[in-house]
Amino acid sequence: MAVTKMNAKQLHDKIDSGQPVLLLDVRNQDDYNDWKIEGKNIQSVNIPYFEFLDENETTYKDLPKDAEIIVICAKGGSALIVAELLDEKGYKASYLEKGMLEWSQFYHPVTVADDGDMKLFQINRLAKGCLSYMVVSEGEAMIVDPNRHIEEYTSLAEKENANIVHIMDTHLHADHISGGQALANQTGARYYISSSEMQGADMSFEPLEEHTEIRFGAVRVKILTIPTPGHTPGSVSFLINDKYLLSGDTLFVGGLGRPDLGGKAKEWAQSLYETVFKKIALLPEDIIVLPAHYADIQEINEKGFVGATLGEIRRSNEIMRTENREQFTEKVAGTVGATPPNYEEIVDINRGVIKVTSDKATELEIGPNRCAVHHG
Structure with a gap:
């Protein structure tokens, strides 16, 4: 033996x-x-x-x-x-x-949808609970919330015979290093993020708030950008073909994004309340929510991806039905859990303010994700 x-x-x-x-x-x-x-x-x-x-x-x-x-x-x-x-x-x-x-550096892509005109992949970085996405249509691809191992996205795009043309971050990430800028530099694609997330940034980007929709591919896949502040002030969600909501860290299968990482938990929880009851509440129950993180392996559904309809999330999460603003704010701001390790340094890296070696980046990212916190 x-x-x-x-x-x-x-x-x-x-x-x-x-x-x-x-x-x-x-x-x-x-x-x-x-x-x-x-x-x-x-x-x-x-x-x-x-x-x-x-x-x-x-x-x-x-x-x-x-x-x-x-x-x-x-x-x-x-x-x-x-x-x-x-x-x-x-x-x-x-x-x-x-x-x-x-x-910690292993990624597993899963096909969420394949309707002939569009393919939607969820790329699961299992050790971190990080989820990123690739949307492919007519030989063009859009990447959402890429992690720093950009070869995962270029190789998947190559496999799909697609050129990466758009790259976007739903918000400024605090628990992992974004691959958005590096992927844009390598592919020549445009990198989008809300400008309010990038104050003091030392990198070029396309301000998301200047685009209400982004179209690509021969079938013109419609991407609606919906401001959904709360986890961060500039958080954005993307609605794809009126069916799939890439919700970043605003809305999870198991709850809502933590609002405390800017040191303004109650203030940002108020923004999250507005998002939940004045933005997300307007969306149909059958919209499929696809978040940027998950907190529990049980959130991977029988089809192999992390996602659920908005109706299912509302029914299983009391916080989504807590319409009393004060109760909502107290509950969300009071159940934030442990802070992601090294998050201030990671935020500075994602703004381009500091640069680190690959070995240092690996060291900074080691450990679980702490952005997806269950609120019940």
């Missing part, structure tokens, strides 16, 4: 197959509790690496010998050592070769 190494895609394919998957995470307990690989068919066990070095047989007592054990650590080294120890004792062991470091 010998241990088998696997990469992030191979691990995802195994999880995606629907078969039970046993993950042994050997990072320390705090790191594990803060951020781990999750899935509907995953059994995850945390036994820190140093416990295996004690050569205490009780460390192994709850691990099965009749199932594959996939060992996970931060960068792969500790996982290999533990997998080899397991192998020596007769366990069937494999390990994630580059650990959570690689998992």
Whole structure:
């Protein structure tokens, strides 16, 4: 017997197959509790690496010998050592070769819609709970909320025989580094974001507020930009073909965007109230909401993407029905949770104010997303 190494895609394919998957995470307990690989068919066990070095047989007592054990650590080294120890004792062991470091940079595209004239992809960066989108029509593509690994988008566009012509961010992201500007530089596409998000920015962009709709492709896919402030003052949602609402971090399957990252939680919660009850309330119940983040693996639906109709979201989230402005504001401003780590530095990077190396960017982004907070 010998241990088998696997990469992030191979691990995802195994999880995606629907078969039970046993993950042994050997990072320390705090790191594990803060951020781990999750899935509907995953059994995850945390036994820190140093416990295996004690050569205490009780460390192994709850691990099965009749199932594959996939060992996970931060960068792969500790996982290999533990997998080899397991192998020596007769366990069937494999390990994630580059650990959570690689998992944090893995993207999985899913087709949301394909009606012949338009294809809509959701690109899920599973470790971060980050969702970005590609809309393709007649050989042209639009990218919404791209993350910094821009090759994910260029390769998908190439596969679809499409040229990327429009790139937009729904808002200035705080938990991950945007790939918008870099992707625009590489492809020659136009990069759009609200100018109120980019005060003090050192980069060129097309102000979204100057465009009520953007059309591209031979069938002229209609993109309506809807100001939906609250998570940030310049947050925008895109309505595609009157059917799909790319809602950024304003509206999630499980709740609403947090309004506190600018240090004005109550003020921005008021804006969010206006957005929910004076903008989103006007949209039909059957609009499919596609957010920029998700907080729970359970939000991935049976079709494999994160999304739900506006009617379903209203029915399952009391906050969407809380029309009393004061109650709404108190509840939204009071349940914001932990602040995204390094968010001030990430915001400065996304404004072009500072630049960092690829290694530094990876370090800044490590960890879970904290923008999708459930309000119930």
